Amino acid sequence: MPKPAPTPAAPLRLAMLGMIAGNGHPYSWSAIINGYDRAAMAQCPYAGIPVYLGAQPHESVRVPGVQVTHLWTDNPAEAPAVAQAALIPHVVARPEDVIGHVDAVLVSTDDGTDHVRRARPFVEAGLPVFIDKPLATTIDELRTFVAWRKAGARILSSSGMRYAPELTQLIANRDALGDLRWLSFVSIKTWDRYGIHVLEPVFRLLGPGFISVRLETQPGLEVAHLLHRSGVQVTLPIIYDGGPAFGTGQVCGTKGQTTVRFADTYNAFRNQLLSFIDFVRSGQDPYPFADTVEMMCVIIAGIRSRTENSRRVDVSEISAQIPL
Numbered sequence: 001m002p003k004p005a006p007t008p009a010a011p012l013r014l015a016m017l018g019m020i021a022g023n024g025h026p027y028s029w030s031a032i033i034n035g036y037d038r039a040a041m042a043q044c045p046y047a048g049i050p051v052y053l054g055a056q057p058h059e060s061v062r063v064p065g066v067q068v069t070h071l072w073t074d075n076p077a078e079a080p081a082v083a084q085a086a087l088i089p090h091v092v093a094r095p096e097d098v099i100g101h102v103d104a105v106l107v108s109t110d111d112g113t114d115h116v117r118r119a120r121p122f123v124e125a126g127l128p129v130f131i132d133k134p135l136a137t138t139i140d141e142l143r144t145f146v147a148w149r150k151a152g153a154r155i156l157s158s159s160g161m162r163y164a165p166e167l168t169q170l171i172a173n174r175d176a177l178g179d180l181r182w183l184s185f186v187s188i189k190t191w192d193r194y195g196i197h198v199l200e201p202v203f204r205l206l207g208p209g210f211i212s213v214r215l216e217t218q219p220g221l222e223v224a225h226l227l228h229r230s231g232v233q234v235t236l237p238i239i240y241d242g243g244p245a246f247g248t249g250q251v252c253g254t255k256g257q258t259t260v261r262f263a264d265t266y267n268a269f270r271n272q273l274l275s276f277i278d279f280v281r282s283g284q285d286p287y288p289f290a291d292t293v294e295m296m297c298v299i300i301a302g303i304r305s306r307t308e309n310s311r312r313v314d315v316s317e318i319s320a321q322i323p324l
Contacts, residue, residue: 012280015070015098016088018109018118019078022189024049025108025132026073030086032270035062040085052266063270066277070098074109096121104128104280110193112137112299116144119155128154130276134196135296137303139321142296146322149289156279157292159200161247163271164262167201170251174205178255184235185249191215191222191238191302198236198249199295201262205251206232208291210298214312215305224302225312293322 014033019026024046031041031053038058041050053061071088072095073079079091092098095118098105105122107115112134122129135157136142149155161167174180183205185198203210209229216223220241226234239245247262262268275286297318305313 012066012104012277013069013102014066015072015092015095015102015105016068016082016108017072017095017098017105018107019073019075019082020109020111023108023110023132025106025110026071026082027085028053028269029106029108029273030068030071030082030088032061032266032273033063033066033068034087035059036086037084040081043081044085048265056266063274063277070102072098099125099127102127104130104276106130106132106276108132110134112192112296113141116141119145123148123153123155128156128276128280130279131155131157133157133159133200134193134299135292137192137296137299139300139318142293142300142322146293146324154279154283155289156276156285158272158275159197160265160268160272161197161262162200162204163275164201164247164268165264165271166260166262167204170258170260171204173258174251176256177251177253177258180205180230180232180251180253182233182235182252183249184237186242186245186247187236187238188242188246189238189240191224191306192299195224195236195238195299195302196295197247199298201249202226202234202236203291203295206230206234208294210294210315212312212314213298213301213305214310215302216310217306222306226298290324293324294319297322 016026016030027044028049044050068088070090070092071083072092083091105127107118110132115131119129183202187194187198206228211227214225222238224236249260251258297315300318301313301315305311
């Protein structure tokens with residue numbers, strides 16, 4: 001059974017677990033919580049991280065009463081640099097070595113086909129677990145997470161874009177646009193890995209009720225076409241090498257339109273981490289887990305569409321196989 005949440009006054013000890021190519025969250029997330037060493041962080045192989053950390057007053061970069069105390073990376077040779085940069089006191093030889101020494105763990109890899117294996121020891125130990133987006137990009141993985149949640153496991157997963165300050169402002173001003181008709185946001189890399197970064201903001205704007213997905217592909221580009229039960233249509237271009245366009249979007253309604261660009265990475269990640277910390281302390285979900293499940297069904301439907309010559313795939317084809 002899950003352990004009771006620590007009281008709000010108790011210092012929280014967190015473990016940061018896993019690092020794979022293209023994902024520098026052990027550097028960034030740990031630094032946002034712990035603070036960081038400027039000289040060591042300057043050597044971070046992800047050049048954008050020192051830039052957005054350095055844009056904040058140095059002493060403000062930390063979360064009082066919380067510390068990432070333990071670290072494990074897939075490549076052991078990478079751990080010392082992360083620990084030095086993000087002020088993490090303990091590097092462990094195996095992820096499971098943190099059990100008994102921390103209050104919660106963050107699985108900081110964005111491979112949605114490998115999260116069950118990574119999370120299992122901590123779910124079975126009753127620890128709250130944050131899992132980097134996307135939670136699961138196969139039906140079998142998603143079934144396992146749903147079963148764990150039904151059994152009482154405390155699991156949370158999201159994209160940092162759910163917490164982007166620009167999205168908060170957009171939602172606050174949504175009524176000025178009238179009834180929404182069409183939305184589009186641009187992501188990078190691949191649909192499987194980074195589609196969730198733009199799907200999650202769309203989900204916050206429209207709510208649950210996605211009907212179908214069709215993924216059109218060509219070399220270096222995927223465009224997901226989504227239909228929502230409200231009648232709103234959504235296009236989500238995934239430009240593999242489109243870094244400068246990442247996070248740009250357009251929202252059109254019956255009274256007007258607006259453009260947005262998600263650029264405040266630091267505060268998006270900080271808000272995301274604070275949400276998990278509140279989840280650990282309170283035991284209360286910040287949003288329904290069913291929302292995460294639906295978004296994963298949309299991602300999986302898009303993958304199926306791509307493998308079946310861009311067939312329009314009803315989301316219900318996937319969700320029917322996930323017992324909620």
